[in-house]
Amino acid sequence: MKCPYCGNIDTRVIDSRPADDGTTIRRRRSCDACNKRFTTYEKVETIPLIVIKKDNNREQYDRTKLEGGVLRACYKRPVAAADIQATIDSIETAIFSREEKEIPSSQIGEIVMESLKKLDPVAYVRFASVYREFKDVNTFMDELKKILE
Template sequence: MRCPFCSHAETQVAETRESDEGDVVRRRRRCLGCDRRFTTYERAEIALPMVIKKDGARSEFDMTKPRASMMLALRKRPVSTEQVDAALERIQEQILAQNDREVPSSRIGELVMRELRKIDKVAYVRFASVYRSFEDIDEFRKLIKDI
């Protein structure tokens, strides 16, 4: 770690502490060049994949989009925020477990549908009716019958 005061390349860790949540490590360092102390923070960086949309455009993965879709489908349904957070965590874990640099938006939509089906059947039907954009009533009827 380079010293922010004198740019000396060698520093020594004097003290290390984890945050309360355990997701950040705070280190007090001492420069071996100028003997000044400074603090650094370390946090794990998760490389999320790029999302390939239906039209071929690419965008950064953003969990707020699946969250917004789920919350819309779950509107006025008896589902807790904790259940939604747990479902979104499972979705993110599955996407990261694939270890792909790119993921199609359709894959994310399918994962959201799978989680909604576990949580609330009405929300699942709401989401599927928009996501799959059914052409006729028979397709919609088949979806409901499968539940």
């Protein structure tokens, strides 16, 4: 790491610890040439994920949209907030573990439905009814039969 004071490239780490946000490493460094100390922060570089929508438009992945959909599905259901957050985290992990730069929204929807099926069956049906755009009661009943089997 280059010293911000003298420009020397020989610096050493004195102390290393997680920063307050938990996603960054705070490093205290010392320059071997001028003996001044400075702090650096190290953060994992993430590749932006692009979501391919049904109409083939592309937009950057937005966690708040995922949270909104899951929270709407779980509205007034006896599901703990911690369980909802854990589910959202697991969905996001499944999405990013594919290590792809682009992912169709249909794949995200399927991952969400699988997770909601385990979390709460009513939340699953609510999400599926919007996601799969049920046209009538028969398609709704078909989905309910799948859950009951």
